[in-house]
Amino acid sequence: MSNRHAELGIDERPPEVGELTPPDRTLMGPGPSDVHPRVLRAMSTPLVGHLDPSFVEIMDEVQELLRYTFRTDNKWTIPVSGTGSASMEAAIGNLVEPGDTMLVPTNGYFGGRMKSMAERAGGEVVEVSAPWGEPLDPVDLERAFAEHQPDVFGFVHAETSTGVLQPNVPELTDIAHDHDALVIADCVTSLGGVELRVDEWGVDVAYSGPQKCLSCPPGASPLTLNDRAMDKVLDREERPRSWYLDLSLLEGYWGDDRSYHHTAPITNVYALREALRLVAEEGIEERWARHRRVAGDLKAGLQDLGLEMNAPDEYWLPSLNAVRVPDGVDDGAVIDRLLDEYDLEIASGLGALEGDIWRIGCMGYSARPKNVEYVLAALEDALARQGFDG
Amino acid sequence: MSNRHAELGIDERPPEVGELTPPDRTLMGPGPSDVHPRVLRAMSTPLVGHLDPSFVEIMDEVQELLRYTFRTDNKWTIPVSGTGSASMEAAIGNLVEPGDTMLVPTNGYFGGRMKSMAERAGGEVVEVSAPWGEPLDPVDLERAFAEHQPDVFGFVHAETSTGVLQPNVPELTDIAHDHDALVIADCVTSLGGVELRVDEWGVDVAYSGPQKCLSCPPGASPLTLNDRAMDKVLDREERPRSWYLDLSLLEGYWGDDRSYHHTAPITNVYALREALRLVAEEGIEERWARHRRVAGDLKAGLQDLGLEMNAPDEYWLPSLNAVRVPDGVDDGAVIDRLLDEYDLEIASGLGALEGDIWRIGCMGYSARPKNVEYVLAALEDALARQGFDG
Known part of the structure; x- marks a missing residue:
């Protein structure tokens, strides 16, 4: 026992913490949401290394399954190493550069989060209004675009705070594209549960979380970007403000190089793979x-x-x-x-x-x-x- | 089947991905590292919600076990929702403000990562040199402090790229404190495996990963800050550049309020708890x-x-x-x-x-x-x- 520790008042005795026995909710x-037993079982699979050739195969499979679930052919379709807010910040923090303007909605809790992330990324934020509990109206969106000419437009496909589904997504993306803006869709509560067609609907970037309609424990979060969006990311003048979420670096790991960026949350990727297999089996x-x-x-x-x-x-x-x-x-x-x-x-x-x-x-x-x-x-x-x- | 999908060339057929059968490495x-069977088993525990009163208890236990393992009394001792690089960026991105200068080492791979993160946080970066494969010399550190007067000093306690342990940590922290700087220690490959005494050694901020000496799957990563460091975080003029890793917001969830910030990686917290119980049992x-x-x-x-x-x-x-x-x-x-x-x-x-x-x-x-x-x-x-x- 260290005397200096005793002087500092640090208790040398290990804490007594019992077996993990959470209630059965x-x-x-x-x-x-409730996790499927097969997904729970996948999480207890012993690990391979994050650069193991067998893990590279697993990464490929997860990407393929994610593309199927997002209804996209996007090459840049990956699980981000964090919970849903990490994939959200990966989307916003990479797309929005200092000097860019991002248009965000006011009709729910998560538009506010978009705003905070875009500001931290160095962007200007403007708003398109709709009351909480109502979807965005294309007429209002057109007006907001005409007024602000934003570079990036974010909306929430399935607003968890209000229980409202945004209809007519293609109308929104058309307006944005007519104004040369990129569209980011928050699909946290829609992916795998509610009709979502990323390519067909013209969504440039979509992100989600695994613990909603995919019924997978949180920790690796779906993100997809089309080439147009990824071109903007790779052409940035200034590096994104987060190293951890820098997609140009993640590209090295999830792209053709498979070079080390950070240690992937291997077990969460296993779990996501199993959850997405269940999606594929069901259709x-x-x-x-x-x-x-x-x-x-x-x-x-x-x-x-x-x-x-x-x-x-x-x-x-x-x-x-x-x-x-x-x-x-x-x-x-x-x-x-x-x-x-x-x-x-x-x-x-x-x-x-x-x-x-x-x-x-x-x-x-x-x-x-x-x-x-x-x-x-x-x-x-x-x-x-x-x-x-x- | 959607005709428009067929036109877009999206394959409607679900990918055929077989059962998860990674090799037994x-x-x-x-x-x-190899994960203890008890930790793997903990990962297959059904989830409770991240705001469930029973999860709040689990959070308390994990914090207590982390304090024991870090050898600290720091109130701000939490698992960050990501892999080791996320706890690293949480440390640097919150401590370093635009206008601050951070001193980083050149004697290994991870000093370079510190540099990139500090620059993205808006800081100036200066270096204290030592060859790859050697620890920092206190004499060089003193000289670097005299020359640059940095606000934050980061060093790597256990350099994974070179296999070198930094000795004499208290000498380094004394120099930094004599110059009113805060010290961040990279303990990714030391926590739980190599002697590390955060409080006794005067380390202000320490971060780690779970998948090294704690033998826990990656996904929730230890971080501890003392009051002096947390005061700087809470007194920032400008918000940190990452919303996801903003410690003033995480404080609301892991502190007394237990208010919603983001969905914690519940299963990874379960696993970390079990891995830390094994530390406590062993001593x-x-x-x-x-x-x-x-x-x-x-x-x-x-x-x-x-x-x-x-x-x-x-x-x-x-x-x-x-x-x-x-x-x-x-x-x-x-x-x-x-x-x-x-x-x-x-x-x-x-x-x-x-x-x-x-x-x-x-x-x-x-x-x-x-x-x-x-x-x-x-x-x-x-x-x-x-x-x-x-």
Whole structure:
């Protein structure tokens, strides 16, 4: 034992921390969703090195599966070594250069995050407005483009904070391209659960997280860029402000060279591979259909309980069901009861909708009739405890 | 099937990717190291949400275990949501503000990475020189401080590219503190394997990776800052240039608020917890002793084979043994033979030492007599094939 340590007051005894025994939750919040047993099993696979020839093959396979899931032929389709916000910052931090202007939406929580990332990248930020809970209107977008002539336009395809799906994506990308701007789509809550066609819809850059409709533990996050976007990245005058997320360096690792940049999160790549295999086995279009079908039952069930959806039917987001909290009901008490009595996670509202809605996910492996029955039964009980009977 | 897709040339058929069956490697390279079966098992634990009260407890436990392993009382001790380079950039990108000067070493690969990160953070970079394969000399450091008066000084405690351990850390930190600078230590290849006493040695900020001496899959990376360093972070005039790695925002999640910032890599935190429990069970000082003992046998065995260590004994780094490639021996052919015939990973040199050395790790769960015997036997065979008999 070190006397100097004792003087410094550092406790030499190791902390006593018991075996890992987290509760067995059913995850029906905004993510993570329930992970498929095959994906959990893949995570316990012993590791190979991140430069091992066998890992290079695995990288190829993951890229191919990601392209299928994104519906793209983009060469630059990779998992970023971090959670969804890392792929988001990789997209924004590489596309936006000092002197660029980025147009971001105001209709949800994640447009605000885009703004902060673009400013930190050295960009000017301008906004296209729509109320929280509504999609962007192409007319407003056209006006914003005419006024600001932004270089980059970001929008949220599936807004996790409001439960709103942005319709008519090709209309938005057409407007942007008419003004020579590049389009970044936040697909965190849509990839693998809601129709998304990156190439066909003219999306230049799309990013996502694995722990939503892909039902994969967070840690390696999908990103795709077309050649036009990658050309801008590779032609930057100033290096991106993050070394870790510099796509011109990541290109060396994920591209033809396979040269060392950083240690990839090997196990998370294994898991993503297995999660994407499940997507391929099911078929992407059938997977979208399943989400609509199962979440449709959830929505109908919620309405039967006397609850009202936050989003109108035409913008309803199957993967994230935002439900209005009825008058007189304590949203937090319901959430706590579901967690304590049912080991069931749903979430409160975020930002401007805090206290007004619950957010009930229906994503990936959680988008099953069993989970829907369970959340409806539990919610009925919790609402009854609050004196609400629809 | 979509006709437009067919027109765009996107193959509608899902890729056929088989079951995950990576080879069963023995990992004796510079990381990842072999993962303990208990840690692999922890990774297949079903997830709870990243804001679940039970996860908050797990976060507390991981922080406590990290403090024990770093030998620190620092409140700001967290796993960063990414691999080791993410914790590195979190340290540098938050500590270095535009207008600051950072002093970095030239004696290995990772000083160059520090330079790139500090420049991207908006800092000026100056250098303190030492040849690759030698530690920093306090006399040179004193001179560099007198000349440049840097605000931040970074050094590499255990240089993975050269196999050199920086001795006399308290001398270095004293010089920096006499000049009112903050000290960042790269402990990627020392934490949990080589004596490291963050508080006692006056290190202000230390970062590491989990896949080296902690034998944990990469994805959540240790970082610790003392109050003095955190005060600088919280008093910045300009926000850090990465949103994802902004410690003032991460403080909201890992500090008392437990408010949402980003989705933590839950499974990687589970794994890190289990890996750190193994450290606590063994006892940190015994763990350092084991690394010296087992790697000492490795070093003796290598010398018995007629090989020469790259680092002199006094700077020998037990966790990363850099061995000179003998004249007339093809380093790549030996590496390939070990991988193909023995399922055994060791690595070539990096940067200035490419072709001159092999790098043989002896880290965490890989630091076992069994692995040492195996690598020595395999190497003896591979060298004989090259006509080398010591």
